[in-house]
Amino acid sequence: MEIATSERIQPNTQAFKEVLRIRQSCRGFLETSVPDEMIASVLEDAKLSPSNCNTQPWETHIVSGDKLKELSEALLKENEAERLSPDLSFDMNEYHGCYQERYFNLGKTMYEGFDVKREDKEGRKEVSDLNYKFFNAPHIAIPFMPSFGDNVRVGGDIGMYGQTFLLSLTAHGLAGIPQTSLGFFAGTIREILNVPSELKMLFGISFGYADPNALGNSFKLGRDPITSNVTFHQ
DSSP: OOOOOOOOOOTTOOOHHHHHHHOOBOOOBOSOOOOHHHHHHHHHHHTTOOOGGGOOOOEEEEEEHHHHHHHHHHHHHHHHTTOOOOSSOOOGGGOOHHHHHHHHHHHHHHHHHTTOOTTOHHHHHHHHHGGGGGGGOSEEEEEEEEOOTTSHHHHHHHHHHHHHHHHHHHHTTOEEEEEGGGGGGHHHHHHHHTOOTTEEEOOEEEEEOBOTTOGGGSOOOOOOOGGGTOOOOO
């Protein structure tokens, strides 16, 4: 895809507060591809993200079409074989307290949204596998990053890039979902996309047009009030 250099504002962009409130993780996409010009416009927005010392440590790969199918097939195979290849360690079992409660609430809400009972192991696996089918999205963006020290700062930079990318998707009438589950197979993804080993991966963002009839879009998670997580000092 040829990246457009124009930074004109797309006519269907929305007000910031509205974008924040209607954005949600999309778990069901239409097969309709996003026009190249619109993808380029989202990338133009994402590049304006802040970064430590303005290092701009993102090397983004957009995957679509046959390459996306190849990637999906490989991830499903690796997941079935439990051959993980993460770049950075992460264990959701380490969640505790309110963080664990929110994590459990996500799982409960999601499986209920997909109409899958707790004892339905096959149904739960099918829902889990949707991660590696990218929830039927026609595109995925993967921001790879260089490794600096303990990677905390560069990881934060990549997180801000991802947030800008997601908000821009919403402003353009698109939908997306950040998937840290893909980071568990960073080695596999890097090999298929021919990405140098010195570049690391935390997550990918599946994106496209939301399917309004998808069960995965039948619910939206809330947020705690700021009184529960903000402390003011004077």
